[in-house]
Amino acid sequence: MTRLLVATRNLKKLTELQRVLDAAGVAGLSLLSLADVPAFDEAPETGATFEENALAKARDAYAATGLPSVADDSGVEVDALNAMPGVLSARWAGRHGDDAANTALLLAQLADVPDERRGAAFVSACALVHGPGAGDAVVVRGEWRGTVVREPRGAGGFGYDPVFLPAGSERTAAELTPQEKDAASHRGRALTALLPSLRELV
Structure with a gap:
């Protein structure tokens, strides 16, 4: 069994990757989260793109543990806000990971924007680092287009x-089943693109 470090403390992301692996018939990977390895200094997310942040997180995790490491950086790009919050999505309201505050701020900023101009895309960049060299890294991107509704x-x-x-959906991402979301979502698409590299680890 090959151990794979998923550089996150969000267990929902771990579960998501496991579902994608199971659906693709990829066995032989044992997924660990940051809670399963000794703590190490994690560099702040200062990249200008999702790809830069994902790669930096995966490189840090590999350097600290020696384990093949996957990291993702994701967020929402809203057309009417010039693709913001973007890489600032998780801390848009000022405090990292406060989903309710981030969502409330986004809705307030779009309050006067008409429905036809509320286009957006969820974006996920996933990086896999399995060695110290420049050729030991793979970065992929997935996008999921849609619109921002007025109420959660x-x-x-x-x-x-x-x-x-x-x-094309009448249900929000939060109203889909996990399987429906995996099949269409930005992270599902990015993880699917990463599958050939994950298979090579096994």
Whole structure:
């Protein structure tokens, strides 16, 4: 069994990756989170892009543990806000990971924006680092287009899911089943693109 460090403390992301691996028939990977390894200094997320942040997190995790490491950086880019919050999504309201405050601020900023101009995309960059060299890293990107609704709906998912209505759907991301979300979501798409590299680890 190959141990794979998922550089997050969000166990929902771990579960999401496990579902994607199971659905693709990839066995032989044992997933660990940051809670399962000794603590190490994590560099602040200062990258200008999701890709830069994901790669920096995965490199830090590999350097500290020697384990193949996957990291993701994700967020929502809103057309009417010039693609913000973007890489600032998790701390848009000022405190990292306060989903309710971040969502409330976003809705307030879009209060006067008409429905036809509320387009947005969830973006996820996933990085896999399995060695110290430049060639030992893979970075992939997934995008999920939709619009921002005016009121939160649904109790599933996390982050901005309750206010994100995927294109062609009548249900928000928070109203989809985990399997439905995996099949369409930004992170599901990025993790699927990462599958060939994950298979090589096994």
